Amino acid sequence: MMLRSFISLRRFAVLAAAVLVSLVPAHAGSERLGMLDTLxxxxxxxxxxxxxxxxxxxxxxxxxxxxxxxxQADACSRLVIGESASEVTVQYTCRGRGYGRTRIRRETAQLVQIDSQGIADGLPFEFSAEARRVGACGT
Structure with a gap:
């Protein structure tokens, strides 16, 4: 019973945060995220x-x-939740398509750790991944 309450509370928190993000203009935080530009x-x-x-x-x-x-193909509004020289957390909302919250931690310009969760096409998602640059696109 307690686990069910925790999951419900977590879903409510994610939904409430997504609603708040949807109220923020799409350009909010667009000048930030410099760490991602170093990848x-x-x-x-x-x-x-x-x-x-x-x-x-x-x-x-x-x-x-x-x-x-x-x-990937959606135009979404974004809100930078946290940012440092090696990590960013961004919440985004894609009207009619869902929303998400992604944390990216930079290890090098070619290696990052990603944690993301949200709703896509009406279904929840949550994943943790490592992303590594392996060459040029198309090779």
Missing amino acids: QPGAWELRLREIGSQPQRICVPNGRTLIQLRH
Whole structure:
């Protein structure tokens, strides 16, 4: 019973935060996220920390692409929750498509750790992954 209450409380907190993000203009925080701009563009291999998952290759034109891995093609409003020289946390809302909260920790310009959760196409998602640059896009 206590676990069910905790999960309900967590879902409520995520939903409440998403509502707050939707009230923020799309340009809010757009000048920030400098750490993501230090990541090298190119082909990156994404390794989810899930049993049986296979590595995925994605083309990353800039580090900001890693914020919305479950909403890649969507134009979403973003709010920077936290930022340091090696880590950023961003909450985003994609009207009618869902929302998410992503934390990216930079280890090097070619290696990051990603934690993300939210709702995509009406379904919850949560993942933890390592992303590593493996070359140029298209190779």
